[in-house]
Amino acid sequence: MLEVAFITDSPRVAGSEIWLLERLPRLPFLGLHPTLFLPKRPNLDGFAEVLEGKGVKIQRYASLREVLEATASYSLRVFQGWKETTYYLLFPRLAHPKVAVVHEQLDYRYPAGLRQTYHLLYRLGKGSALKGADRVLTVSQWAARFLRGMGLEAEAVPNGVDPDRFRPPDPEERASLRKAYGLHRFTVLVPGRFAPEKNQLAALFTAQRVPEVDFLFAGDDDSPLGALSRGLKGILGLGNVRFLGRREDMPELYRAADAVLLPTLGENQSLATLEAMASGLPVVTTPIPAQEELIQNGVTGLLVPPRPHLLAQ
Template sequence: MKGIFIATDTPLIGGVLTYLRDIALRLSASGISVAVGLRNLPHLIPIIDELRQQSIHVTHPFDVTFFQHGYLPLITGYGPFSYRRFFSTFGKKNLVLLVHDQVDIYYPQPFQFLYRLGYRYLQVPNLQNARAIITVSHWAKSFLQDFYGLAQVYAVPNAVDVHRFRPELSKENRRERKKSLGLRPEKDLILIPGRLSPEKNPFLPLRVAQLLPEIDFAYVGTGELEGPVRLAQKALRLGNVFFLGKRYDMPNVYAAADAVLQPTLGENQSLSTLEAMACGLPVITSDIPAQREIINHRQTGVLSPPEPKHMAKWILYALENREELGNNARAYVVLHHNLDFYLPRLLSTLNEIAALI
């Protein structure tokens, strides 16, 4: 393995692209030869420039030059159909796919069945064409193997920069951060980070906010359901619900919060959860396999049925036990999901895969 070619055709600046940028920078800093394939879109130029400033070659995602020179291609597609172009360009059984997908979503039936059916017929054939699959959680590895019958699946759990995401210990500083975001400094603040899309269950926090009018709630992110959620907030006259939009300064946003709410129905391994935990914030989230893997109930966070009354109850519990839960969460991430320790695990896996090619 002469080097690693990391490529994605995603047009979005989100968790996946941030993750790929971080590992490219870390690999390059460790002396590994790295090239990156990204779409040349105006809003991606800052990331492209950042990589080039560190002497990382950036090209388009379907450039075969580095692959022909012995680089191992580590690919994340924007969707099932984009993988087909990667395979037509690089060939089958040559690519290592980095899978951040929600391999299952816990929608009410029959919608979970339909999601699984769609994943089986649209995405699984792509995964079968890969030389190997790296996914970002142990539960997803087991699910891909046991439910979809896939082989050569490896788990390298997500990690975050614990120096960038760190606790804000001063209550006065938290109040000032709230004011800078246009929020009420005297109120407890519950952040709701993530895309406003069906699998994130974005309407549920509105119903929780109805039950807890003395607490403020702030959505962080955008998505296809943002408009309907805003309309619902106005219809319900919820003065304690705010929208912060897409943010690129998440450490500052977390520093304003008292806890994080994630009523998600589907994750592989949530970077938002890990970031919040690294910031010493208690996370109240749905009791699904992805979240169970990183949260120990009432120790490092709270697992709850995704129902308003349950989540409202656990928000009050988390606020009452904020310091203990937050300290435990931070300690867990520093030990198990620290970007400083991530690189050896990833390199070991890539070397194992390269030896098989």
């Protein structure tokens, strides 16, 4: 069996970690034996325990030097990084063969000057480090084209979700879930960790415009943006908004909701969008390349510029 080292510098559990959680346990069926190299962070302990429970070997590390030494003998190294310092200090020094998996948004719907500045910084920073990869994988077709435009050998391996977990409910199950969650009106689910690119503030101001609709925000909200959003709820008097925090029952929340709102400014390929679609929910989101690749406007959802007065319509 081929020994494969998966390496992440993750500071928290987010979409790329869910990608690992869904895929690593399946690799032995393909003749691959994965080991995940994971930082020694208390907030990742639960994530590590879940993977170990699924039969994945976990090796925790405190320094990048440990990773270099421990992964040298593996048949293949698969890297997915968050921090620019990891791209600079670790990835170029990893033994070959090595593959980079890019989950980053790559393109943001920011004002033109900021958008172009971000492109330039990515090309000079992480993009430059990726030139040492034997292969670059990413999770959407548009992102693969973007990376190839930087001269990288990039291929798309699109995301997927488990249809046994994310599925439409039958009427009885839906009624039971809505009762359990206390949902009595049209309910919009807003999934995602609180981060500037997820644009939860637009969703809050949208909620202000449609008081007859309830909004459930589900995702890590311990960031400054999360605190700001909670404060705005009180200032704006939004009785139709609930903050649920990080949830382990997302499949059930999708089956209980009526629609999903994702006013995102940047995605590579959105797991939340795929989860909502697999659950049979219409998705209202922004016309950025990642979402245009998934959503057929007016058929499987709506592509709307992320302005509250337009989203509220």
